[in-house]
Amino acid sequence: MIAERVSRRSLLKGSLASGALIAGGSFVGSLFAGETHAAAAQSTLGFPELKRVYDKTHAAAEGYETTIVARWGDPLAAGLAEFDGNKVAAEEQEKRFGYNCDYIAFMPLPKGTVNSDHGLLCVNNEYISPNVMFPGMTEGDAGKTMTREQVDLGMAAMGHSIVEVELKDGKWETVADSPLNRRITANTEMTVSGPVAGHALMKTSADATGTKVLGTSYNCSGGFTPWGTVLTCEEGVSDIFGGDPKRAPTADLLDRYGFDGSDIYGRGRFHDRFNLDKEPNEANRFDWVVEIDPYDPQSRPVKRTALGRMSHEASTVVLNKDGRVVVYMGDDDYFEYMYRFVSAKAYDKANPASGADLLDDGVLSVARFDADGSMTWLPLVHGQGKLTVENGFADQAEVLLKTRFAADALGATPMDRPEDIETNPVTGRVYAVMTKNKKRDQSKVNPANTRPENLWGHIVELIPPGGRGADADHTAEKYAWDLFVLCGNPKDAKVGATFHPDTSDNGWFVCPDNITFDPAGRLWVATDGANDFDLPDGVYGVDTEGAARGLPKLLFTCPHGAEATGPCFTPDGTTLFLSVQHPAEDAETLDKAQTLWPDFRDGRLPRPSVVAIRRKDGQPVGA
Incomplete structure (x- = not known):
């Protein structure tokens, strides 16, 4: 398989325009224009590369500073x-920044501007780490030993946080x-909308309409829309349910989505x-995508x-050249798939309200x-192909319920x-991250x-075909593709x-997780899984074009046990926000934590930040 791809690489390099379809219907394209490497590549990334050290605290390249x-x-x-994590209760936690921060969207203030020194940080709080939240508790026994108060605290600490931030004298501060x-x-x-709203399989004893849901959980990656809303992704909630899924009327469906009653x-x-x-x-x-208006509390x-x-990982929104909205999504599990949604109607830039229900109708x-x-x-x-009543899909709602x-x-x-799927604002190309597959x-x-x-x-x-940048057609049926890096x-x-x-020895990475692009079109990769190789997770910049294409440089490393996730730039590219998730999570219990990042105070807990x-x-x- 690799030989076939490499052979094709040699054939196509320098051939026809990217993503073109010739009249006869065969697929050709110069996927690799500008890809050949100079003997000594000159990266466009100007910082001196950070030396990789796995430590109790974080580190950034020379010439850079960090603020919690x-x-x-x-x-x-x-x-x-x-805050005292040893004393906080669920009711109070709902007024405090959540746990295990993940995806970040910076939404400028005032709304509709590209202001880069004042805005809202919209941050996912994916899950909790009981082994470093509650003294004496291990990850394995949490489900059976957590008290009602601890369970409720965990529910209050997950979800999403919206906080106003300002840049003052070069430092970011929250407006508490x-x-x-x-x-x-x-x-x-929350409200359920779209084709599945009101379906019989969405109805419960507490909601006979199938249109109202309490809460969201496992909010991993996300996206934001041209009309000023944020999309947060529910990524695989199967292990927060108890009971026996094999006895349920929908046992096959629960099994396909990984429910095992582990709670x-x-x-x-x-x-x-x-x-x-x-x-x-x-x-x-x-396991849906949730849309939130951060400007309206x-x-x-x-x-x-x-x-x-x-298991939604990413919901990256692209405004196509014809005005339709495209959403790229990954299903973050072994042997799962990549998806794309194309809205039926176009978005009217002059009328932001036209986006209100745009994500309810499309393909x-x-x-x-x-x-x-x-x-x-x-x-x-x-009704198309095998998606018929005879094959177990009664209607479009069931196609979506059984995606x-x-x-x-x-x-x-x-x-x-x-995992993450993002678009390059300069080239229009799309980059999809596969974090690993040991199976x-x-x-x-x-x-x-x-x-x-x-x-x-x-x-x-x-x-995508059609050209560079805004000329790329993200609604096309066929694209070209390549392996950017293994x-x-x-x-x-x-x-x-x-x-x-x-x-360099510091530049290569493993387990890419979340990615983003800076305004110049350079790719930034946040990793999750380097700890398995006794390396710190971190953030790497990578050129996607020119002589240095595919040449990563290390900018930032995380403390012990933490992953880097949710990289997000301000519109002017002068700030890179990053979530440092689950510090010290590799400890069996809190008393064995290798770091108390970022506070480093005796008697206090590690705090995702x-x-x-x-x-x-x-x-x-x-x-």
């Missing part, structure tokens, strides 16, 4: 005492008493809605079911990668845990996932890494 902007427990309302500050938690009332946070012991024996349909009300979040149901598709370097988006539309089954039926390409053997490799037992991950590059140690021949040959990275001279990051 928001920690778990920081107040989001006036009148709250200094801002009326825009807000928490969205596992108890926040790792004990919710099912105290809340019937998280017990599959009592409320089997509650599970169907999660009274607004109700909406679960947009037209975007499909999966969801799943990706198939072929060995000739082409990829096809297969529409998940009821994974539908993708299986169409023959989509199983990927190595597709793939040689018999299951495919053109886009070429290594068995892929412990290191890789990044796939998608090339990750891992390039000095280990068995790994088969394909970084630029000038990559948002960090701001800036150049000391105020120039754009990476320049």
Whole structure:
């Protein structure tokens, strides 16, 4: 499979225009224009590379400074005492910054501007780490031993945090008493919209309409829209439900989505809605994309079911040249798929209100990668192909409720845990991160996932037809594609890494997780999994064009046990916000924590936090 891709690479390099379709219907394209490497590549990244050290604290490259902007427990309302994680209760936690920060969106203030020194940080709070939250507790026994108070605290600490921030004298500060500050938690009332709203499998004893849901959980990556809302992704809630999924009326559906009744946070012991024996349909009300208006603290979040149901990782929004909205999504699990949603209607830039329900009507598709370097988006539309009543799909609502089954039926390409998917604002190309897949053997490799037992991950590059930048057609049925980098140690021949040959001992990385682009079109990669190789997770800048294409440089490293996630630039590129998630999580219990980052105070807990990275001279990051 690798030989076939390399052979095709040699054939196509320098050929026709990117992503072109010739009249005869065959797929050709110069995927690699400007790709050839100079003998000594000159990276456009101007900083001196950081030396990789796995330490109790974080580190940034020379010439850069960091600020802790928001920690778990920081107040989001006036009148709250200094945070003490040993004493906080659930009710108070709902007024404080949440736990295990993940995806970040910077939404400028005033709304509709590109202001880069005042805005709202909209931050996912994915999950909790009981082993470093509660003294004496291990990760394995949490589900059975957490008290009602601890369970409720965990529910209040997950979800999403919105906090107003300002840049003052080169340092970012939160506005603790801002009326825009807000928490969205596992108890926040939400509306269900789109084709699945009101379906019988969405109805419970507490909601006979199937249109109202309490809460969101496992909010991992996300996106933001041209009309000023934030999308937060529910990524695989299967292990926060108790009960026996095999006895449920929808046992096959629950099994396909990984429900095993493990109830790792004990919710099912105290809340019937998280017990599959009592409320089997509650599970169907999660694993969606949730839309939030951060500028209106009274607004109700909406679960947009037209975007499909999966372990959502990323919901990156692109405004296509014809005005339609495109959302790229990954299903973050082994052998799952990549998806794209295209809205039925166009967005009117002159009327932001036109985006209000735009994500309720459109076509969801799943990706198939072929060995000739082409990829096809297969529409998940009821009545087309195998998506029929005879094959178990009664209507479009069931196609979306059973998104994974539908993708299986169409023959989509199983990927190595597709996580973030982002678009380059300069080239219009799309980059999809595969973090790893230890379960793939040689018999299951495919053109886009070429290594068995892929412990290191890789990044796939998608090339829509139509041209560069805004001319790219993100609604097209067919794209070109290539493997941008295969990750891992390039000095280990068995790994088969394909970084630029000038990559340093500090520059190569493993397990890419979240990515973003700076205004100049450079890729920034945050990793999750380097700890397994006794390395720190961190953030790397990478050129995607020119002689230094595929040449990473290390900018930032995390403390012990933490991953880097949610990288997000201000519009002017002078600040890179980053979530440092689950510090010390590799400790069996709190008393064995290798770090108390970022406070380093005896008797206090490790605190997941948002960090701001800036150049000391105020120039754009990476320049």
